[in-house]
Amino acid sequence: MRSQSTVPNVKMLPVKQTLNKAEVKRLDKVSAPDNSSDVTKHLPDDIPVALRDTPSVAPTTVDRSMLRAGLITLGAIAIAASVLVAVQFQRSQQTQSDNTAIAANSAQSPAGASPTPSPTASVNTDAMLGHFRYAEATQGELGSIAADGSIKLRKAAAKAYQEMQSAAQQEGVSLMPLSGFRTLTDQDYLFFGKKAERGQVAAERAKVSAPPGYSEHHTGYALDIGDGAVPATNLSPDFENTPAFKWLKANAPFHSFELSFPKNNKQGVSYEPWHWRFVGDRASLETFYKARGKK
Numbered sequence: 001m002r003s004q005s006t007v008p009n010v011k012m013l014p015v016k017q018t019l020n021k022a023e024v025k026r027l028d029k030v031s032a033p034d035n036s037s038d039v040t041k042h043l044p045d046d047i048p049v050a051l052r053d054t055p056s057v058a059p060t061t062v063d064r065s066m067l068r069a070g071l072i073t074l075g076a077i078a079i080a081a082s083v084l085v086a087v088q089f090q091r092s093q094q095t096q097s098d099n100t101a102i103a104a105n106s107a108q109s110p111a112g113a114s115p116t117p118s119p120t121a122s123v124n125t126d127a128m129l130g131h132f133r134y135a136e137a138t139q140g141e142l143g144s145i146a147a148d149g150s151i152k153l154r155k156a157a158a159k160a161y162q163e164m165q166s167a168a169q170q171e172g173v174s175l176m177p178l179s180g181f182r183t184l185t186d187q188d189y190l191f192f193g194k195k196a197e198r199g200q201v202a203a204e205r206a207k208v209s210a211p212p213g214y215s216e217h218h219t220g221y222a223l224d225i226g227d228g229a230v231p232a233t234n235l236s237p238d239f240e241n242t243p244a245f246k247w248l249k250a251n252a253p254f255h256s257f258e259l260s261f262p263k264n265n266k267q268g269v270s271y272e273p274w275h276w277r278f279v280g281d282r283a284s285l286e287t288f289y290k291a292r293g294k295k
């Protein structure tokens with residue numbers, strides 16, 4: 001009895017995987033966008049099947065054109081309704097700083113019978129190339145964390161950082177702030193300027209740098225930290241081997257700082273052991289965690 005139950009039953013697995021891949025490929029082909037300009041092919045699924053199917057078998061041209069006009073109107077109404085629902089949903093989900101993008105979405109919504117935009121696209125407007133959209137902190141909200149005033153964070157984050165740096169110093173570890181708050185203009189150069197210098201495509205650049213408008217550095221809550229004793233590891237994955245990183249890993253949570261992009265993070269951003277963010281008050285916590293679903 002027992003010997004029968006131990007017969008291996010693993011042969012099905014590879015077959016099943018192959019089938020799944022084939023199915024996925026087939027589905028990809030089916031869902032691939034076609035370049036047809038025929039509006040009837042882009043109608044939403046909530047148009048009754050009878051109406052959708054009728055034009056292709058309608059006997060007279062009069063009926064066809066009437067149905068076509070009706071379908072275009074229905075399609076436009078359905079899409080306008082979808083956009084309205086999406087906009088209402090976003091208004092309830094996002095902070096005031098996000099309102100500019102909503103306005104942009106509304107401006108793009110179809111006014112007549114040109115149902116080209118996808119109603120579902122507006123759901124993800126707060127993310128691009130794996131980065132989330134952030135509002136830029138104003139100068140009045142910032143405080144300096146470097147003696148020469150060149151590096152700034154929001155006041156609460158600046159205070160917490162300076163306390164953390166002192167605590168590290170007392171244990172013989174030198175935390176060195178490298179970059180804090182950045183304007184959209186700063187980030188514009190870091191993304192587009194460096195991208196052009198290095199000949200990178202956008203997706204490649206986005207793995208190591210956020211596009212302007214999408215950097216945690218805009219918030220004034222994030223900063224890059226180096227080891228003052230090992231500057232050669234600044235902004236390098238090797239930073240993880242420094243005393244500064246080891247100290248931060250053990251102690252940063254006590255000062256309300258956390259690593260934004262750990263290894264294999266869900267955002268798909270490269271591992272950045274030097275990039276830390278403050279999450280020690282309600283505003284910072286909401287900035288990084290609100291309206292992100294499961295993260």
Ligand SMILES: [Zn+2]
Nearest residue numbers: 217223224275
């Ligand atoms: Zn950074």
